[in-house]
Amino acid sequence: MRLWSTTTLCSLVASASCIVAANAAGAFRIPIHKNTHYRPNTRARAFKTLKKYGHHNRLRARDFGRQPITDVENDVEYYGIVGIGTPPQMFKLDMDTGSSDLWVPSMKCDHHKCKLHSRFDPSMSSTVTELGTPWKIAYGDGSTVSGHLAIDRLEFSEITIPNQLFGMADRESSAFLEDVVDGVFGLGFPGLSALVMEDAAGAERLVNGPISDTVLGSIMSHELIPAPIFGVWLGNGDGPANDPNGGDGEFIFGSIDTTRFEGDLTYLPITHPKFWQVKVQGVMLDGVEMSGIHGETIIDTGTTLLVFPIAQAKKVNKAIGAKSDPWEGWILPCDSNQDGSIDFVMGGKTFSVRRKDLVREKVKTNPGYCYSAVTATPGDVMVFGDVFIRNNYCVFDVENMSVGIAPIRR
Incomplete structure (x- = not known):
C-alpha cells in the first residue's frame, strides 16, 4: 500500500503527531561518521566548491553542479558507510545533495593511492552486471574520473536496492x-546525473528487471520508504556530552527526527528542477539587514562553506x-x-549561522588570522554547505519539491 499521500501531508504541516507516525512506519537511518583524519582546509574547500559547480574555470552552463571533486587536502568531514554487491563491499561515501551519481573506485584503479581506498571487486559479487558503457567526468582544470558503468545491489541503513x-x-x-572518502553517494535529482546507459532496454534484459539510474530515483520508484523525504542532521560538536542519540550526524530516510530541531519546519519551494535550490529573501548580520544580498541558494551537504556571488561575498x-x-x-x-x-x-522566517562558525582554522602564513567560512563564486547562485546545515536541520521533500528548515536543538 502506498503511504506517500498521507505521510507527505505530515511533512507539509510538520506536526509532531504526524512525524512520530512516520517514524513508526519504518523510516531508515544512516549514521554520518566523522573523518578521524580530518584537517580543516578552508582554501581547499573553497576551491572544491568552485570546481564542483564549474566556476573555477567558468565552465558552460550545462556543466553546472556536476560530480564533486575533493581537493588534495583531507578535508572531508562527514561520510556514510554504504554497501555494494552480494555480499556487500563497504565504502566510505560522501553523502552529497549537490550531485546525483553514485560511484566508487574499481580494482582497475591501480594507482598506489587508489589502493589505499576501498575498491569494488566484481569477482566478489554474485549479483553484479558490468556494462561496456564508458563513463567519464571531466572538469575545466583537467581533473577527471573515468571508467565504466555497472549494476549491482545497493545497501545503506536498512534499505536495499536490487x-x-x-x-x-x-x-x-x-x-x-x-x-579520504572512497567515492560519492549523490542525492540530487536525476536530471543532474552524468551516468547514461547506451542501451537501457538491453541492460534491463540482462538484469531481468528495471534499473535505477540515481539513488534518489531508486528510493522513490521502489517506494522503499514510508514518505518521499529525508532529513539531515550534522553534529556541531557542542551538544550535551550525554546526548543519547550520539554520533556525528545522521541522514534519516522516510521521516525526520523532531528531537534534532526547535519549533516547526518551514518548507521552501524548489526554484530549479535539478537542484535543492531555494530563494533567499535577505541577509542580516547581528539583526541588521545587509542591503543587496538576496537571490537563490543550493542546500548542499557536499559543500563545506557559505558561498556567495563575488560582490555579495565581498560585502x-x-x-x-x-x-x-x-x-x-x-x-x-x-x-x-x-x-x-x-x-x-x-x-519569511530567519535561519541563523553563529558568528563563531564563520571563523575557521588558523592561517599558517599570517599569524593571528583565520580563514573565513564565507567565500566567493563568479556564479549568481549561493551555496549553503555544512556551515549552514550544522546550524539548521534540513529536510529534503521529493514529492513536494521543497526543502524544510528549522534551527537545530542545541
Whole structure:
C-alpha cells in the first residue's frame, strides 16, 4: 500500500503527531561518521566548491553542479558507510545533495593511492552486471574520473536496492586519489546525473528487471520508504556530552527526527528542477539587514562553506571583519567578534549561522588570522554547505519539491 499521500501531508504541516507516525512506519537511518583524519582546509574547500559547480574555470552552463571533486587536502568531514554487491563491499561515501551519481573506485584503479581506498571487486559479487558503457567526468582544470558503468545491489541503513546503476572508477586524478572518502553517494535529482546507459532496454534484459539510474530515483520508484523525504542532521560538536542519540550526524530516510530541531519546519519551494535550490529573501548580520544580498541558494551537504556571488561575498566578508589575501583568500582575525549571528531570511522566517562558525582554522602564513567560512563564486547562485546545515536541520521533500528548515536543538 502506498503511504506517500498521507505521510507527505505530515511533512507539509510538520506536526509532531504526524512525524512520530512516520517514524513508526519504518523510516531508515544512516549514521554520518566523522573523518578521524580530518584537517580543516578552508582554501581547499573553497576551491572544491568552485570546481564542483564549474566556476573555477567558468565552465558552460550545462556543466553546472556536476560530480564533486575533493581537493588534495583531507578535508572531508562527514561520510556514510554504504554497501555494494552480494555480499556487500563497504565504502566510505560522501553523502552529497549537490550531485546525483553514485560511484566508487574499481580494482582497475591501480594507482598506489587508489589502493589505499576501498575498491569494488566484481569477482566478489554474485549479483553484479558490468556494462561496456564508458563513463567519464571531466572538469575545466583537467581533473577527471573515468571508467565504466555497472549494476549491482545497493545497501545503506536498512534499505536495499536490487539493480542500482553506478560508476566504477578505473582512473582518478590526484584530487580524488588524495581524498579520504572512497567515492560519492549523490542525492540530487536525476536530471543532474552524468551516468547514461547506451542501451537501457538491453541492460534491463540482462538484469531481468528495471534499473535505477540515481539513488534518489531508486528510493522513490521502489517506494522503499514510508514518505518521499529525508532529513539531515550534522553534529556541531557542542551538544550535551550525554546526548543519547550520539554520533556525528545522521541522514534519516522516510521521516525526520523532531528531537534534532526547535519549533516547526518551514518548507521552501524548489526554484530549479535539478537542484535543492531555494530563494533567499535577505541577509542580516547581528539583526541588521545587509542591503543587496538576496537571490537563490543550493542546500548542499557536499559543500563545506557559505558561498556567495563575488560582490555579495565581498560585502559579507567586509561586514564580519575579513579581508582578501592574494594568496590565502578571505581571512579575518582569529579573535574577531564571535558573538551574534549571520541570519538568512527564507520563506519569511530567519535561519541563523553563529558568528563563531564563520571563523575557521588558523592561517599558517599570517599569524593571528583565520580563514573565513564565507567565500566567493563568479556564479549568481549561493551555496549553503555544512556551515549552514550544522546550524539548521534540513529536510529534503521529493514529492513536494521543497526543502524544510528549522534551527537545530542545541
